[in-house]
Amino acid sequence: MMQVVGVVAYLALAPLAGALLDGVDRKISARMQGRQGPPLLQPFYDLRKLFGKQMLAVNSVQMLLNLSYLIFLAVAGALLFAGEDLLMSMFMLSTADMFLVMGASSDSSPFSTLGAGREMIQIMAYEPMTLLLAVGFYLATGSFQVGDIVRQSSSAVFVMPGFLLGLIFIMAVKLRKSPFDLSTSHHAHQEIVKGLTTEMAGPTLAVMNIAEYYEMTLMLGLVGLFFVNSDPLSWPLAVLACLAVYFLEILWDNASARVRWRTLLDGCWVVTLLTAGLNGLILMLVH
Numbered sequence: 001m002m003q004v005v006g007v008v009a010y011l012a013l014a015p016l017a018g019a020l021l022d023g024v025d026r027k028i029s030a031r032m033q034g035r036q037g038p039p040l041l042q043p044f045y046d047l048r049k050l051f052g053k054q055m056l057a058v059n060s061v062q063m064l065l066n067l068s069y070l071i072f073l074a075v076a077g078a079l080l081f082a083g084e085d086l087l088m089s090m091f092m093l094s095t096a097d098m099f100l101v102m103g104a105s106s107d108s109s110p111f112s113t114l115g116a117g118r119e120m121i122q123i124m125a126y127e128p129m130t131l132l133l134a135v136g137f138y139l140a141t142g143s144f145q146v147g148d149i150v151r152q153s154s155s156a157v158f159v160m161p162g163f164l165l166g167l168i169f170i171m172a173v174k175l176r177k178s179p180f181d182l183s184t185s186h187h188a189h190q191e192i193v194k195g196l197t198t199e200m201a202g203p204t205l206a207v208m209n210i211a212e213y214y215e216m217t218l219m220l221g222l223v224g225l226f227f228v229n230s231d232p233l234s235w236p237l238a239v240l241a242c243l244a245v246y247f248l249e250i251l252w253d254n255a256s257a258r259v260r261w262r263t264l265l266d267g268c269w270v271v272t273l274l275t276a277g278l279n280g281l282i283l284m285l286v287h
Contacts, residue, residue, distance in 0.1 A: 003082040010081040010217070011074060018213025019043040021220075025250050032254045047209060053202035063204050065103035070211035072096035077218040080225075083147030087134040093218065094130065096211075097123050103208075104183075104196040115195030119183035121261050125268035126170040132276040133222065136163040139283040150228045157226040162279025164226050168245055169271045171219050173264070177253040180264050220246060 023040040030037025039045070055063075076092035079085060097119070105116035134144060140159045141149050149156065157164055173180040184195035200208055223245050224238035259267070 003084070006081040006083060007078045010077050014074075014077060014217035015210050015213045018210075018216045019047065021216060021246060022213065025246075025253075028247070028250050029254050032251075043209070047206050050201075050206035050209070051203055055203050056201050059106055062103055062106050062200070063207070065099050065106060066200070066204055066207045066211070069096050069099040069103060070207055070214065072099060073211050073214040073218065077214055077221065080146055080218060080221050083145065083150065085144050086137055086146050086149070086225075087131075087144045089146075089218075090130050090134045093215075094123075094127060096215075100196070100211075107199045109199045111195060111198040115183045115198065118261065119196060121265060122173050122180065122183055125180075125265050126173045128269065129166050129170045129272045129276055132272065132280060133163055133167060136160050136276060136280050136283065137225070139280060139287060146225065149225060150230075152229050155227050155229045155234060159283065160226060160279060162275040164223070166272055166275035167219075167222060167226075168248065169275070170268060171223075171245070172249055172252060173268065174219055175216060175249060177249050179252075179256040179259045181253075181258060182261055182264060 020040075020043075022043040023038075026042060027037045027040055072092050073096045076089045076096060079089040079092065101116045101119050101123070104112045104119065137149055137156060137160070138144050140156050141152055143149065171177075176184055182195075184197055197205060197208055220242040223242050227238035227241045228234050
């Protein structure tokens with residue numbers, strides 16, 4: 001029964017939570033830059049406006065690919081919040097990224113094609129960390145099942161601090177925050193053309209935004225997984241940790257400039273090796 005509740009709650013509430021967090025992001029970013037900023041509910045207004053526009057797509061498959069991207073992200077998050085296999089959730093997350101790249105490269109726009117190529121580089125950068133994360137939880141708890149992980153007597157963060165640091169680092173890439181917003185930028189920090197989403201408009205762009213809200217909630221759910229245990233008091237602590245990490249990503253986004261793709265690739269691999277790699281090696285030796 002709890003599995004069904006987790007799935008329904010994620011599918012229904014994740015877009016709302018993601019849109020609200022996006023509004024908070026815009027508001028905090030504006031204040032950091034000395035601006036008033038848009039209303040807190042601006043992402044909801046944007047979605048209503050986009051769904052009210054005429055359906056325009058550069059080809060017949062772009063909407064299908066965007067919907068596939070959304071569905072795979074929804075399934076990946078549903079597996080996590082239902083307490084199912086974490087490794088399968090990470091595989092679904094990886095598959096969703098492929099549909100995003102195909103959707104962006106399905107048109108002839110040079111900006112979208114360039115954005116798709118940059119997105120492939122970003123996938124190469126963060127993918128080792130996402131897969132090692134599942135392996136790390138297995139080494140720490142003896143199970144890939146999220147339900148078993150949250151029933152542990154102590155939080156995983158005490159034996160997996162390196163994995164948490166690595167996850168926080170690659171979240172800037174996954175959420176396309178500066179300095180790693182190579183494929184597209186949410187706040188147009190670096191350029192006017194939107195890369196991946198240049199040729200998306202109306203409902204097609206709205207589906208893309210909702211998918212990103214699912215992805216944002218999923219990534220924060222992974223952060224919370226480090227802090228949740230059998231003690232009910234650990235749940236509010238996990239929520240506070242998620243909010244703190246998200247604020248850190250906003251701060252990093254506004255305090256840094258975009259790096260070159262080589263720096264992104266090398267940086268992610270080095271951080272993955274030094275955090276998750278060393279932490280995983282210690283767990284293998286201890287257990």
